[in-house]
Amino acid sequence: MSALLEMTGVRKRYGGVQALDGASLTAVRGEVHALLGPNGSGKSTLDKTLAGTVVPDSGEIRIDGAEARIGGPRDAHALGIAAVYQQLSVVGDLTVTQNVVLGLEPARRLGFLDHRAARVRAATALERFAAAFSGRLPLDRPAASLGPGEQQIVEVAKALAREPRVLVLDEATASLHKEQVEVLFEVVRELRAAGVLVVFTSHRLDEVFALCDRATVLRNGRTVATVDLSSTTEDALVQLMVAAPAQTPVETPDAPQGASRHVEAPVSGRTAESGAVALVVRGLTTDRLRDVSFTVRAGEVLGLGGLQGQGQSELLLALFGAARITAGDALLDGKALPLTSPARAARAGVALVPGDRARQGMFASRPIQENLSLASMRRRARLKLALSAAAERRAARSMVERLSIKIGSLNDPVATLSGGNQQKVVIGKWLLDQPRVVLLDDPAKGVDVAAKEEIYAIVRGLAAEGAVVILNSSDNRELTELSDRVLVLFEGAVAEELTAASITENRLVSSALRLAPGETL
């Protein structure tokens, strides 16, 4: 049987990050094909090149043997490709019907909308999912009034209304209830029988085994292997995802910059369990966190691992008072830590280096000086109001030197700096506030290699000075290098705690992946 979809040598670069480095994917008609890989392996980017929301730098895509140029979502649509993402794109104010037919509204003569035809089309697409809506199709309800799972189903129906030949499901089950997942799987099997190719990405491995025929594994933006799932074990799959060279059956890509050399490297150079317990977190619960409890010692680096989006960022935000907490509390040095607002958390000695630097961490248009001063200037101001230009400059200069931030003038907008230096500014503003607890959300993401090492040194330095450091990272190697302990999170709960010698990339990946899905929220 000839391939329906053939992607070869797909490359995509975002700034300093090579998201796809010659990835390939071959799949046939009437197949459910899983796309797997650890964080940052390029699964989502590959999905998006297929759907036309990302245009690759180079590479070839063939559909039915004919070369396809996908320059945007319209091209993908014309080729019969439809995609569903975890992030919802339903328009809340429109009805379910309007959402499903969005972009392919049936028109009558003179361009008037044919309401009846639209309803029929939406009903046809949604009918198969009737069970997921407890029997009644909410055709005329605004989409916003549906639950998150139901909205996700509407997304799938919207994709199906386009009668695709290729359907991409990228973490499309994440917000579904068990019953809804079953309904979706039933529909996917029908599609398979009808000859549709379904490309399926999920962090729940049991779903992959239950639904998919074959799997393609990506690592560091390259395709590692394509395996037949009926003759593969979970263990073998996990091995493929963590770069364990000896056991990789297919050609091993030449290991880039020792990424795989470190895999089994033992824990090194950490001062484990030095200080006394400083931070106690008890039963922290939010929309996306379930009953998270742990303690951290002064001078300890606690890593947060697991697949991305399992509640790590949410946990850091919650500890900084920036999430709505429904239960649980935290103690710092025996005193209750205020978790009601970032301003109060900051004054209690907590610092957060957020995951999205541009949107949450820095003031692109403002001078480096202000960016550095902002978190701590109240300490230097007279009457909490009057600033001394000289004192602020001295403080900023000291941080520029301490972190060796490469700048022209303190008065330049921070946007003129490179990514690594911008991140150092974001970290530096907190160091001036001498925090007791430092929360770092993927601090080395998207910065170049040299800056990465410098940021690691800063993290180690903070711990050496006795701060409590909690580090979320999408890079398992980073976790093995920096953490004294790692909490692996899965769907908002602590799934496993790894200590000392058990913190290896291998353990991190298998721990992140091999869990059965917990009861859905």
Next chain:
Amino acid sequence: MSAPTVEAPRRALAWRPGPVALAGAVAVVLVIAGELVSPGFAGYGQLVNLMRVAAFLSVIAIGQTIVIIAGGGGVDLSVGKVATFAAIIGSRVMAGDDANIVPAVALALLVAAAIGLVNGLGVTLLRIPPFVMTLGMIGVVQGLILAYTGGQASGRAAPALTSLVNGRIVFDLPGLLFLWLLLGLLAVWLLRRTTFGWNLYAVGANRAAAELTGVRAGRTLILAYVLSATFAGLAGILLLGYTESVFLDLADQYMLPSVAAVVIGGTLLAGGIGGYAGTAVGAIVLTVLQGLLTTLDIGGAWRTIVNGVVLLVLLSLYGRQRRLRS
């Protein structure tokens, strides 16, 4: 794979005329054009007169600058009405007597600040868009004015206030210009040398990041509206000193020019960038332009059109400036 190294901030080194310099140049060109068309336009007395007119607009625009820098669509359309109300209160309480100056000014500013507080609370707590909130406030203040005066303004400025504003102390310059200088310096200090000012720029540049840096964004915004109304109130008091007696729409016409002055001065309507020096120059540009159009004896309709065109030309010159914002 080449590691991306540090890119030198080269752009910052290349000097381009900023909006303040551009607006200043426009003001000078307008003055020269005025002198050419009508000799005497740039005479000392005439210029002092223009500056005096510019001073009122400029003081009202202090608060406008603060609110616009705060971002989030920040704008205070009620400044004109608040200035009028403050002048009306001041006039009635003073009743032409120097002994009443302090309570009169205190009461007028207090009422103004209270109006600003309501604006601020509406914008932050009730999340009413600033445009809508302050537009609605115009109506409320108008009602308060009618209730307070019964449709007829009363009282008059105290002589001391009038001589402070109009009296010529140094270089034959009216006291008003020194008051403007003083308030201008206060505004620059507030924005550049206080925690409030730096928090304000931060909130305007990136509110989410400001909150995640421990800035109390809501409090900063509320204070911005309080300050806006207070400076408007002060401008009203100065106007009272200038005109000696008030009428019911004394400062109303400053509403849109105060926004225009801020924008001509290079402050971004999106917030986070700008300053008071630009606003002051912007107020001068607008005033000189008005003077020139009056001198040319151009009809009201054309005057408005030319005003609009100048504004558009200046803003398109600034267009390139904005690309730095990411």
